[in-house]
Amino acid sequence: MRAVAFVGRRLLLLALVLAIVSVLIFGIVQILPGDVAVMILGTSATPADLAALRQKLGLDRPAALRYVDWVRGVLRGEWGTSLLYQVPVRPLVLERLERSAVLGVLALGTAVPLAIGLGVVGALRRHRVLDQVIGVVTLVAVSLPEFITGTVLILLLAFRFPLLPPSSLVDPRASLLQAAPSLVLPTATLVLALLAHMTRMTRASMLEVLEQPYVRAARLRGLRPRRVVLRHALRNALLPTVGIVAINVGFLIGGIVVVETVFAYPGLGRLMVDAVNHRDVPVIQVAALLIALTYALANLAADLTYAYLDPRIRY
Amino acid sequence: MRRDDARTERPEARLTRRQLLKLAAASGALGATLPLPGDRGRAWGQTPRAGGTLKMAWASSPRTIDPALTIQGDEYMITQNVYDNLTRVDERLQVQPMLATKWSSDPQARIWTFTLRPGVKFHHGRELKASDVVFTFERILDPKTGSPGRTALGPIEKVEAVDDSTVRFRMSSPYADLPVNLGVTFGRILPADRADRIVSEPSGTGPFRLVEFKPGERTRMVRFPDYWDRPRPYLDELWQVNMPQHPTQVASLSGNDVQVMFEVPVAFIGALEKAPGVSVVSVKSTSFQPVVLATDHKPFDDNRVRLAMKLLVARDAVIKAVWQGRGTVGNDHPVPDINPFHAALPQRTQDVARARALLTEAGHPQGFSDEIWTSNERVGMQELAVVVQQMVAPAGIKLEVKTVPWSVFNSTVYKKKALYVNNWFGRATIDETVYPYFHTSGSWNEGKYSNPRLDRLLEEGRSSTDAGKRREAYAEVQRLISDEGHYIVSYFTQYVSAMRTAVKGYTLHPLRWCDFRNTYLEA
Numbered sequence: 001m002r003a004v005a006f007v008g009r010r011l012l013l014l015a016l017v018l019a020i021v022s023v024l025i026f027g028i029v030q031i032l033p034g035d036v037a038v039m040i041l042g043t044s045a046t047p048a049d050l051a052a053l054r055q056k057l058g059l060d061r062p063a064a065l066r067y068v069d070w071v072r073g074v075l076r077g078e079w080g081t082s083l084l085y086q087v088p089v090r091p092l093v094l095e096r097l098e099r100s101a102v103l104g105v106l107a108l109g110t111a112v113p114l115a116i117g118l119g120v121v122g123a124l125r126r127h128r129v130l131d132q133v134i135g136v137v138t139l140v141a142v143s144l145p146e147f148i149t150g151t152v153l154i155l156l157l158a159f160r161f162p163l164l165p166p167s168s169l170v171d172p173r174a175s176l177l178q179a180a181p182s183l184v185l186p187t188a189t190l191v192l193a194l195l196a197h198m199t200r201m202t203r204a205s206m207l208e209v210l211e212q213p214y215v216r217a218a219r220l221r222g223l224r225p226r227r228v229v230l231r232h233a234l235r236n237a238l239l240p241t242v243g244i245v246a247i248n249v250g251f252l253i254g255g256i257v258v259v260e261t262v263f264a265y266p267g268l269g270r271l272m273v274d275a276v277n278h279r280d281v282p283v284i285q286v287a288a289l290l291i292a293l294t295y296a297l298a299n300l301a302a303d304l305t306y307a308y309l310d311p312r313i314r315y
Numbered sequence: 316m317r318r319d320d321a322r323t324e325r326p327e328a329r330l331t332r333r334q335l336l337k338l339a340a341a342s343g344a345l346g347a348t349l350p351l352p353g354d355r356g357r358a359w360g361q362t363p364r365a366g367g368t369l370k371m372a373w374a375s376s377p378r379t380i381d382p383a384l385t386i387q388g389d390e391y392m393i394t395q396n397v398y399d400n401l402t403r404v405d406e407r408l409q410v411q412p413m414l415a416t417k418w419s420s421d422p423q424a425r426i427w428t429f430t431l432r433p434g435v436k437f438h439h440g441r442e443l444k445a446s447d448v449v450f451t452f453e454r455i456l457d458p459k460t461g462s463p464g465r466t467a468l469g470p471i472e473k474v475e476a477v478d479d480s481t482v483r484f485r486m487s488s489p490y491a492d493l494p495v496n497l498g499v500t501f502g503r504i505l506p507a508d509r510a511d512r513i514v515s516e517p518s519g520t521g522p523f524r525l526v527e528f529k530p531g532e533r534t535r536m537v538r539f540p541d542y543w544d545r546p547r548p549y550l551d552e553l554w555q556v557n558m559p560q561h562p563t564q565v566a567s568l569s570g571n572d573v574q575v576m577f578e579v580p581v582a583f584i585g586a587l588e589k590a591p592g593v594s595v596v597s598v599k600s601t602s603f604q605p606v607v608l609a610t611d612h613k614p615f616d617d618n619r620v621r622l623a624m625k626l627l628v629a630r631d632a633v634i635k636a637v638w639q640g641r642g643t644v645g646n647d648h649p650v651p652d653i654n655p656f657h658a659a660l661p662q663r664t665q666d667v668a669r670a671r672a673l674l675t676e677a678g679h680p681q682g683f684s685d686e687i688w689t690s691n692e693r694v695g696m697q698e699l700a701v702v703v704q705q706m707v708a709p710a711g712i713k714l715e716v717k718t719v720p721w722s723v724f725n726s727t728v729y730k731k732k733a734l735y736v737n738n739w740f741g742r743a744t745i746d747e748t749v750y751p752y753f754h755t756s757g758s759w760n761e762g763k764y765s766n767p768r769l770d771r772l773l774e775e776g777r778s779s780t781d782a783g784k785r786r787e788a789y790a791e792v793q794r795l796i797s798d799e800g801h802y803i804v805s806y807f808t809q810y811v812s813a814m815r816t817a818v819k820g821y822t823l824h825p826l827r828w829c830d831f832r833n834t835y836l837e838a
Contacts, residue, residue: 035726041386041463046758049461084378085530086514151562159566166566167558264558264567266532273559274376274531279722 003307010303014296021292022074026067029281036083036279057083070285080282084275089282093268097290100256100267106183107190107252112245115195119202119241120234123210134199142196146255150189150262157185167264186263193255194248201244205237212236239309246302250295363820367836368552370573371829372564376531376557381514382503383455383462388577388740391500392555392829393534397438398503398519401429401448401482402494404743406598406824408654410495414443414504414520415482424489424780429497431480435543437506438518445476450507452484464501466758467747469493489778491785492744499743500828522548522832531557549820549835568593568813574836575814575821577829580694581639587813598823599643600810601651601741601748604695605802606687606703611763612733618799619677625663625803626670627707633805637698641811645804648796649741649748650789652807653825656745658790660797671710682711688728688735692721695808696736703736703803730761737761741807743826745789746777753796762801769795 036059037050054060073080079089118138122131141149158166165182209215210233218228257269264270268287275283377390385394401415415429435443452474455464472487484493496502506518517525520543523536534555538548556573558564565583567573569590579587579595587595608615608624615621625647634642643652650657674682689700697718704714719728728735739759742748751757754773755765769792776788796802810827820833 035722038722038725041461046466053461086379147560151560154562154566159569162570165572166570167556167563167572261559262563264556264560264563266529266557270559271531277722278378 006307007304010300014300017296018289018293022071022289023067025285025288025292026063026070029284030063032276032279036281074286074289079286082275082280082283084278084280084283089286093271093283093286093290096266096268096271096287099265100260100269103183103186103190103259103265103267104249104252104256106187107194107255108245108249110187111191111194111248112198114191115198116202116234116238116241118195118199120206120229122199122203123206124229126207131203138196138199141192144192146189146193146258147262149192150185150259153185153189154262182263186259186265189259189262190252190255194252197244197248197251198241202237202241205240206233209233209237235309239306242302242305242309246298249298253291253294361819361837363546363549363833363835364838365546365549365835366551368554369550369575369818369831369834369836370554370556371575371577372556372558372567372573373577374557374559374561374564377528377534377555378530379514380517380525380528380534382505383460383464383501385500386463388827388829389555389557392577393525393528393536394500394503394519395828396521396523396536396553396831397517397525398505398521399435400498400502400504401431402498402502404495404498404826404828406822408495408601408743408825410498413498414448415497418494420491420493420780422780424491424493424778425486427484427486427493428477429482429484431482432543433480435520436541437520438524438539439506439509441506441508443504443520444479444507445482446479447504447507448482449474449476450510451503451505454505454510455501462501467496467499468501469496469746488774489780490746491777491780492746495744496747523550523553533557544832547832549833550831553831565590568815571815574818575812575829577812578827579811579813581641581811584639584811592816593813594816595811595813596823597641597809597811598825599651599653600808600825600827601653602739602808602810602827603645603649603651603741603804603806604693604699604736604738604808605649605804606699607732607735607737607762608801608803609733609762610765610801614677614679614683615733615762615801617677619673620679621801622798623670623673623677623710624707624712626666626673627710627712628703628803628805629665629706630663630805633699633702633706636702637695638806638808641809642806643809645806646793646797647800647802647804648793649739649752649802649804650745650793651741651825654741654745654748656748656786656789658793660790660794663797665706667709674710674712679711682707682713684713685715685734686717686732687714688717688719688724688732690721690724690728690736690738691718692724693738696738699805700736741826745785746773749773749789749792749796750777752802753792753800764799764801766795766799 036057037053041049041053058066077090079093081087082089082092085092118134122134125131154166157164164184166185167182215228215233218232256267257272259265260267260269261273268290271283272287275287373389375387375389377387377393379385379390380393382394382398385391399414401413403411403413405411414432414435416432418427418429420427431443431445437443452471454460455462455468456471458465469490469492470487471484473485475483477483486493504520505513509516509518522539522542524539525534525536527533527535536553538551542548558567561580561583564573564576565586568576571592584595587593608621610616630644634640634644644662646660646663674680687700687704689696691697700716704716707714729737750773751759753760753764753769755770772788772792776785776792779785779788810823810825812823814821817837819835819837821831824830
């Protein structure tokens with residue numbers, strides 16, 4: 001029962017966060033420089049054409065009224081029409097979100113186990129060559145921005161040694177298996193950016209836990225080392241890593257925007273970039289809101305996982 | 316491998332096969348990769364091969380496929396291959412027949428009559444009639460459509476169907492360039508019976524049928540088997556794919572994931588020239604990047620200051636610094652040498668002493684300080700601003716370079732600041748190349764330049780049908796603009812593209828249009 005109340009409280013909080021975020025998004029979009037009407041009609045448009053379009057788009061109404069209309073629309077599922085593409089926002093955004101989610105889940109699903117594995121190995125081989133290599137490689141990977149890592153991967157694995165496709169030119173009729181090769185490079189770029197934090201955190205907390213008396217006790221009882229590490233030490237060492245994973249979802253979303261642009265992957269991030277470039281306000285607002293929602297849900301998931309891993313934790 | 320200037324690479328149709336082979340041999344290895352000249356594929360002893368999919372990479376993304384509302388190259392590429400125009404503007408900016416087989420006007424160039432080609436079918440099966448042409452242009456002229464073509468097509472007053480295969484255009488003032496202008500992007504002929512489905516279910520008379528339009532991803536077009544100009548087109552499918560990053564495009568082209576790259580930025584030319592199976596091609600374009608000296612701002616209201624600025628610019632050095640030498644020297648007017656009306660004026664060159672004298676005369680012996688605005692989102696603009704900043708410095712002119720994104724540029728710099736760099740694609744007709752930029756009432760007259768004599772000449776040029784008189788009028792127009800206008804035009808850019816060597820029958824157009832009617836993929 002307490003668990004249900006806990007989740008309920010967290011969901012309420014989430015709604016509040018989203019409400020605040022929606023005001024922020026709307027406000028920021030209002031003060032974006034550049035005129036929507038000019039973006040749509042181009043520089044050759046006459047002032048009369050521009051004024052007519054502004055009126056048609058309702059841009060001449062007060063911002064507060066437009067905000068209320070927008071929120072009401074979003075709640076009703078009427079997300080408006082893209083100014084740029086003249087199509088309904090909802091199917092457009094949802095299709096792109098799905099694609100980004102595929103990329104995000106693949107990246108996170110690869111990065112988390114890999115980082116934990118590398119962290120554990122690093123802790124067990126502390127200060128030995130393998131540990132140093134893992135440390136340096138992950139640090140270099142996280143220090144490079146994704147557009148550099150991505151471009152280097154393209155130039156190396158698609159241009160110099162053409163092993164993988166550089167872009168996501170997937171035929172709409174292709175099966176998932178046929179599409180798979182084009183997902184490798186974008187996923188790898190994201191994984192490289194995600195590894196360092198999680199690896200380091202796992203390694204540090206593993207080292208701490210391995211020093212604990214109960215681990216020594218387990219060893220002294222003659223348990224096999226593998227069992228001691230995986231069953232006894234790792235579960236406790238993972239706690240801080242879970243928090244880092246949630247933070248990394250934030251990095252991941254930022255990374256996806258860049259990676260989708262580099263690899264011409266038609267996801268939510270690219271849609272967002274195009275929308276900002278063209279002041280496509282309805283798309284920017286909904287996409288930003290969905291991204292905020294994703295981040296908030298990731299944090300919620302992290303909190304719940306905390307509670308599961310350490311029953312003492314209750315908020 | 317690389318070729319310059321479409322004019323030298325396109326042998327005339329009347330050449331014999333023997334002459335062609337000689338020409339190919341004379342140009343050495345070049346001959347092997349020359350694109351076939353348009354419709355004359357057989358002259359090479361090669362029959363165009365039917366079939367295959369061609370994918371073309373674009374950094375930008377289209378927003379609409381409504382020909383009345385298109386304003387970007389990526390949009391033109393789609394409509395050009397889905398629709399036909401009444402006329403075609405060829406690679407030398409000359410007008411050719413397309414859906415209209417012939418046309419004529421009264422001596423005043425006020426009434427134009429076009430005869431339609433018989434047996435042309437729309438993708439939904441219906442035959443083309445004069446009423447479709449009337450519908451197309453009435454739709455553009457309707458202010459509710461909001462088409463920029465309403466003014467860009469010329470002073471069209473009324474379009475009427477004389478019979479099923481004859482269309483008459485009545486102009487509100489004499490307009491000699493109408494046949495050329497009907498060949499540009501707004502003039503794609505739409506079906507009158509599908510007014511409400513132009514974007515949702517597009518149907519044209521063009522060589523390809525649009526089957527998928529996903530802005531920001533790809534647009535897919537498939538062969539229309541009933542195209543009037545059989546056996547064209549040769550390709551089964553034509554794709555436009557949107558890839559924002561140029562390194563991705565370069566890798567995709569070298570991996571044959573795409574077959575044509577719309578535009579190659581200068582920085583990537585070297586890498587592509589070395590890639591096997593890829594050829595880099597270029598053509599002189601009509602695009603130019605002027606430095607705008609707004610005549611409604613001090614000190615540029617004084618022509619001595621404008622002329623001094625023009626005299627401070629060393630054009631060859633500018634082209635070298637900004638475009639690595641790829642460009643044609645400009646003479647401070649927007650008419651490139653590929654335009655049939657280009658006038659051979661004496662070329663303006665750098666003359667710092669004279670510039671200084673002019674500035675002293677104008678009351679600026681020590682020069683002056685100002686801001687020069689530019690954008691970092693169009694290749695070349697920022698570099699040009701920096702080069703100009705350096706070149707005017709010896710005359711004591713201190714410029715501060717101010718850079719903004721393109722969207723901000725359009726709303727806060729264009730037509731508002733005193734001194735800035737701009738980016739213009741050229742136009743097909745001579746009238747549109749000069750009138751909107753320099754007539755007192757011109758919609759793109761960003762320097763607010765006004766000269767009654769120039770206005771008169773511009774009106775004379777657009778209304779006369781006498782080729783000799785027009786040429787004279789436009790020569791004087793170019794001289795006036797060059798000496799007194801509000802532009803420093805230091806260069807016209809080259810349009811550089813890249814494609815797989817297997818792509819045949821695809822020629823670059825100086826207006827950066829992409830026509831795939833004659834294109835095929837070699838086995």
